[in-house]
Amino acid sequence: MAKTDHALVVGLSHYPAFQMLDGPVTDAEDFYQWLIDKGGGDVPANQVKKMISKPLNKKVSVTAGKPSSDDIEAFFVGLEDIANRNQKNGHGRQVGRRLYIFLAGHGFALTPGAGLLAANASITRPKFHIPGMDWANLFAMGLWFEEILLFMDCCRNTPTTFIPNPPGLQVARNADPARQCKRLYVFAAPHGRLALERKFGHVTRGVFSQTLMTGLRGAAANPATGEITSESLRGYLFNNMRSFLDPADLLRNEIAQEPALEPSTAETGPSFVIARVAVKNFPIRITPPAKTKGKVMNIRDGIAGLPVIMSTKSNGKPWDIQLPTGNYVVEIVGGPPLKTFIVRAGEEHHVEF
Amino acid sequence: MSSSNSAASPPSYSFKAVSDDSAVELFLIDARMQLVARGRRELITEQPIGVYTLKLRAGPTSREEVILLDRNMTYPVEPLRFASAVPLNATSETHEYQQAAAKDLSRKVNVELGKGASIFVFARDWTPDNGKVRSGHHPAEGLTLCSEQGVKLVDFQTQSVTDMSGDPWAACRVSVNPGLYRLAVRVATGEYFEMTLTALPGYFLKVFLVQRDESASGRGRHPDLARASVLMSRHEEFDKDSEESRIAEMAKLALVDRRRVYGTEMNRFLTKKAENPMLGILGGHLLLLEKEVDTALLRTVVQNLRKILPTPHPDVEALALAAGMVTAHRFTMPPMLRASWQIVLNHSVHQPELVPIGSLAASLATLITQQDPWLIWCRPGAKRQIDQRQRGIANFIKEQLEPSLVQLMSKMILSKAPKRVPALDKLMGELNLPPSTVAHLVEKFLHHTKSAVPKTVSDEKAPVKRTVAGRAAVRKQTPPKRAK
Numbered sequence: 001m002a003k004t005d006h007a008l009v010v011g012l013s014h015y016p017a018f019q020m021l022d023g024p025v026t027d028a029e030d031f032y033q034w035l036i037d038k039g040g041g042d043v044p045a046n047q048v049k050k051m052i053s054k055p056l057n058k059k060v061s062v063t064a065g066k067p068s069s070d071d072i073e074a075f076f077v078g079l080e081d082i083a084n085r086n087q088k089n090g091h092g093r094q095v096g097r098r099l100y101i102f103l104a105g106h107g108f109a110l111t112p113g114a115g116l117l118a119a120n121a122s123i124t125r126p127k128f129h130i131p132g133m134d135w136a137n138l139f140a141m142g143l144w145f146e147e148i149l150l151f152m153d154c155c156r157n158t159p160t161t162f163i164p165n166p167p168g169l170q171v172a173r174n175a176d177p178a179r180q181c182k183r184l185y186v187f188a189a190p191h192g193r194l195a196l197e198r199k200f201g202h203v204t205r206g207v208f209s210q211t212l213m214t215g216l217r218g219a220a221a222n223p224a225t226g227e228i229t230s231e232s233l234r235g236y237l238f239n240n241m242r243s244f245l246d247p248a249d250l251l252r253n254e255i256a257q258e259p260a261l262e263p264s265t266a267e268t269g270p271s272f273v274i275a276r277v278a279v280k281n282f283p284i285r286i287t288p289p290a291k292t293k294g295k296v297m298n299i300r301d302g303i304a305g306l307p308v309i310m311s312t313k314s315n316g317k318p319w320d321i322q323l324p325t326g327n328y329v330v331e332i333v334g335g336p337p338l339k340t341f342i343v344r345a346g347e348e349h350h351v352e353f
Numbered sequence: 354m355s356s357s358n359s360a361a362s363p364p365s366y367s368f369k370a371v372s373d374d375s376a377v378e379l380f381l382i383d384a385r386m387q388l389v390a391r392g393r394r395e396l397i398t399e400q401p402i403g404v405y406t407l408k409l410r411a412g413p414t415s416r417e418e419v420i421l422l423d424r425n426m427t428y429p430v431e432p433l434r435f436a437s438a439v440p441l442n443a444t445s446e447t448h449e450y451q452q453a454a455a456k457d458l459s460r461k462v463n464v465e466l467g468k469g470a471s472i473f474v475f476a477r478d479w480t481p482d483n484g485k486v487r488s489g490h491h492p493a494e495g496l497t498l499c500s501e502q503g504v505k506l507v508d509f510q511t512q513s514v515t516d517m518s519g520d521p522w523a524a525c526r527v528s529v530n531p532g533l534y535r536l537a538v539r540v541a542t543g544e545y546f547e548m549t550l551t552a553l554p555g556y557f558l559k560v561f562l563v564q565r566d567e568s569a570s571g572r573g574r575h576p577d578l579a580r581a582s583v584l585m586s587r588h589e590e591f592d593k594d595s596e597e598s599r600i601a602e603m604a605k606l607a608l609v610d611r612r613r614v615y616g617t618e619m620n621r622f623l624t625k626k627a628e629n630p631m632l633g634i635l636g637g638h639l640l641l642l643e644k645e646v647d648t649a650l651l652r653t654v655v656q657n658l659r660k661i662l663p664t665p666h667p668d669v670e671a672l673a674l675a676a677g678m679v680t681a682h683r684f685t686m687p688p689m690l691r692a693s694w695q696i697v698l699n700h701s702v703h704q705p706e707l708v709p710i711g712s713l714a715a716s717l718a719t720l721i722t723q724q725d726p727w728l729i730w731c732r733p734g735a736k737r738q739i740d741q742r743q744r745g746i747a748n749f750i751k752e753q754l755e756p757s758l759v760q761l762m763s764k765m766i767l768s769k770a771p772k773r774v775p776a777l778d779k780l781m782g783e784l785n786l787p788p789s790t791v792a793h794l795v796e797k798f799l800h801h802t803k804s805a806v807p808k809t810v811s812d813e814k815a816p817v818k819r820t821v822a823g824r825a826a827v828r829k830q831t832p833p834k835r836a837k
């Protein structure tokens with residue numbers, strides 16, 4: 001099914017006119033790997049356009065910054081060639097099943113959406129940006145794809161000066177109202193807020209991208225089916241990004257603690273399956289009171305009905321288990337009151353009574 | 354608990370959560386992290402037995418509580434402690450001694466510059482450890498009050514009452530003539546960040562500021578205008594328990610987030626509130642965020658504000674524009690809120706006289722920063738930096754316009770009377786600048802040259818690495834994190 005998928009992956013860490021970022025290139029490479037992995041997006045590699053910046057070893061003119069806005073837009077314009085070819089062959093103007101757009105770098109708020117600053121942008125050249133949502137909406141309107149996923153890991157603060165750069169492609173509106181493009185657009189920050197990057201171990205990653213990739217590699221999957229759907233990914237991202245932030249950053253008003261999911265679910269169409277992956281589990285240590293030795297200890301899933309999913313006999317010592325993200329209850333039969341806990345990606349989990 | 358692994362439908366229970374905070378949003382999230390119910394101030398739902406997360410949110414602040422729903426329940430919600438520059442009770446960044454100082458000193462005039470209005474400024478620092486590791490930094494360093502023309506009137510560093518023990522604070526109440534003023538902060542790089550303050554007769558304006566550490570970017574430690582809180586009331590004394598102040602703070606946060614927080618109930622509340630005009634102004638802007646704007650309600654808000662305010666307030670007049678009402682106001686000085694300014698810009702396309710040529714507002718339009726909700730402009734230390742930015746815009750204009758229209762625009766500034774040129778409407782809308790500013794740029798950079806204006810030579814040949822709009826380079830003891 002993924003053989004007609006297409007993707008644009010952009011990671012801009014190096015800008016002639018702006019401060020360097022450490023994360024975007026790594027984030028883009030990671031997303032690219034997931035895209036072409038058979039256990040991930042399974043997109044044919046020749047249908048993924050990856051554009052990453054290269055280190056600037058000497059002073060470079062801002063006009064020579066790469067990839068430029070023209071370079072990035074060339075991918076979108078190239079989709080028109082495919083649309084024309086398909087139409088010529090009698091298949092209509094649909095380009096493929098799904099379009100992925102991943103953009104990471106410096107950015108600013110648009111209303112709606114965000115603009116990714118291309119490498120040839122500067123304070124006096126704000127025109128050279130990519131309005132990701134405008135491009136995605138253009139193809140959605142024309143039903144060039146059945147599904148469109150847009151991920152933008154950049155700041156969304158209000159720009160100092162602004163010169164628009166709308167899509168320069170004419171796309172005819174889809175004539176069949178019964179067919180609508182399903183969409184998932186996620187921005188690293190709500191309007192007016194900043195997206196952060198930080199070190200995870202020895203590697204600097206965008207907080208949003210790190211959350212996203214952990215989700216796409218299983219943390220956002222339904223434990224029962226292994227499916228990552230647009231709905232499950234939305235819920236996962238909204239409820240887990242905080243745990244990837246440093247606690248000190250949670251006190252800063254200007255830092256995004258949750259991603260922005262726009263437009264609303266009412267406008268983006270029904271949920272669709274993004275991928276089927278191995279569910280990712282996270283370690284939890286449960287420490288029962290010593291006096292509960294010999295009592296039955298149950299782990300109940302927090303879903304409707306609270307089904308028991310694991311059981312053991314307490315020996316009064318820590319019990320190490322693995323669970324996917326979600327809400328749970330520890331029950332010691334005949335023991336202390338129930339203990340609820342949440343398993344989130346990016347956190348350590350210790351449950352004590 | 355009995356086993357629930359049978360095939361029978363699990364029982365459902367009613368769940369009710371109510372917050373005393375009028376603007377708190379409530380979300381109920383199930384065990385698979387899916388949103389199952391939401392509400393403003395209260396949430397009432399019926400859900401199957403299970404473990405849920407109740408999330409409370411006000412602006413950027415949120416809190417989560419895990420709930421085992423195994424019976425009908427009414428869940429008590431503790432107040433959400435959000436961060437605020439105002440040392441209100443039930444906020445996350447306050448000390449009792451700062452609350453006491455603000456209360457005490459808001460009653461006393463320190464500087465007399467005029468009569469009829471009052472501006473109280475309280476600048477403070479706040480650290481989680483109550484100043485155990487002291488910065489030794491004066492909380493009002495670089496902070497001044499200036500006239501509309503930019504003449505320094507008060508140096509808060511030298512003229513405030515100050516306490517440098519614990520987390521330091523500085524307080525100063527200035528008696529002024531009613532009118533427009535500029536609150537300015539000079540940072541270590543020599544730049545000035547400024548915003549408009551409107552002092553109205555019969556009202557006490559109170560401005561609260563916390564410190565911001567921008568040492569990593571070279572700007573040093575300074576009062577943070579972006580996080581400033583501005584309260585306006587008929588009461589001179591600061592009240593740490595004021596519900597209106599709390600609501601105004603949450604309204605400000607909601608405006609930054611472009612979040613529709615207030616429901617019909619709150620909208621009705623706003624139309625009645627005469628005691629705190631800032632609450633009315635913020636509420637008016639929040640009304641504009643609704644999917645379907647209740648224009649009649651907005652007009653009522655504007656009419657009420659015009660009645661209670663003795664002199665025209667630029668932000669109220671901006672709301673009047675948005676409500677389709679007539680205004681004779683001319684925005685020579687920028688309004689306080691960025692959202693107000695955007696309304697003025699949108700309307701200036703068809704009413705260029707709204708922002709007069711040669712006015713302070715016209716000259717500052719290209720210097721607006723990315724901050725929200727206050728309209729803050731930055732006067733760089735060097736004029737060269739102003740020119741660079743303006744030249745970039747001028748070059749774009751040149752690329753878009755026929756030479757005859759360029760000439761027309763430069764004549765506009767010479768006549769000192771901006772007129773609407775329909776052929777330029779689209780460009781004006783795209784540039785997001787008032788016509789008077791665009792005309793000035795054309796006159797300054799394009800009028801005198803038949804040959805091309807030098808392209809941004811200075812930043813092509815010697816590119817300057819700048820902190821991009823919105824980037825916050827953070828210096829920490831741990832490996833640094835960066836904003837994009």
